[in-house]
Amino acid sequence: MNSKGEKERLLAVDSSLVAVAHELKSPLALIRQLSLFLNEAEGDAEQKKTIEQLGLASERALRLVTGLTKAARLEDAMFELTPVNPYQVCDEVLRSLRPIQKLKNTTMKHRYRSKTKLVVANRDLLGNLLYGFCDNALHHASETYKPELFVKGVGQKVRIGVRDYGPSLPTEVWRKVKKASKLDPQPIGGRPNSSGLGLYVAQSFARAMNSKLGVTQHRDGVSFYIDLPISTQLSLL
């Protein structure tokens, strides 16, 4: 297929995905609403836990569809890049992950090793992106393997990422994600049951922040990360 045809095909996939995402938003929001309402009522511990799981599952699905609709608006909407404190964003993400950690009976570790105080990013998009990474990592967490949110300096950039102990992503899925986001394919190992949709959304968010996603394979999992430029705002003072 020529490049124009290929581009049209990718755009068509994008728009149908977004249409599906819009359609799914209302029923998913309703499921979440009903689970929250049920949770207000009295019930035994098992019922409460089931309702909580229902709520969190619907929130997870909602995050994916809202991520998709947001990704489609990246071109039109103003997602301003400003100096952002990466530690604050990471702390907020960790705080909002508490219900999932409680339900999974695990914790998310964090390791901050960059002296940099500010990066250039969009706070909302960065938070969404990291939340998705962490949420995914928590689904593969165990007592032995606790995922980790990390921040470290890499040259003139700050790398923010998540060490995930799940199986790797199928090469084909990663290739599709890279292709859809107009980046070069980079083969990595295989993660079953993954469409790569979350990664596609994350990739779009990264692109909107003039950055790109990276992945490091480990013997027992992967690390997904984003490299963000250091803000020079403080050095100008």
Add this chain to the structure above:
Amino acid sequence: MSALIYVVEDDDLMVEHLSRVLKSYTVKTFSNGLDAIAAVDKKVPDLIILDIVLDGPSGFALLNELQSYTDTSNVPVIICSSMAEELGELVDNSVCAVLDKVTMTPDDIRAAAQEALR
């Protein structure tokens, strides 16, 4: 007597949910803007909870209609939409609150209604 709330929403299950959450009020529901306007003509409610994407005229059309008449221009309106994030500047000061169906909780719905009715 409890306050009268009109809920304009085309999703039956969401209508039922909102009615349950707001059970301490008198709630009347409408699946489209035309029926809601007809009802407003007969009796002006204390609050309207309005979805934006509706069968027929949109929630914005209904909002404009309400603002066109002196007896209805002061009726508090809460927008309740799954597209709240996308609405942005389309929502003006005439709206008391915007509830995002994706992130709101039953407590948020009750609090917004209580605040609007104050």
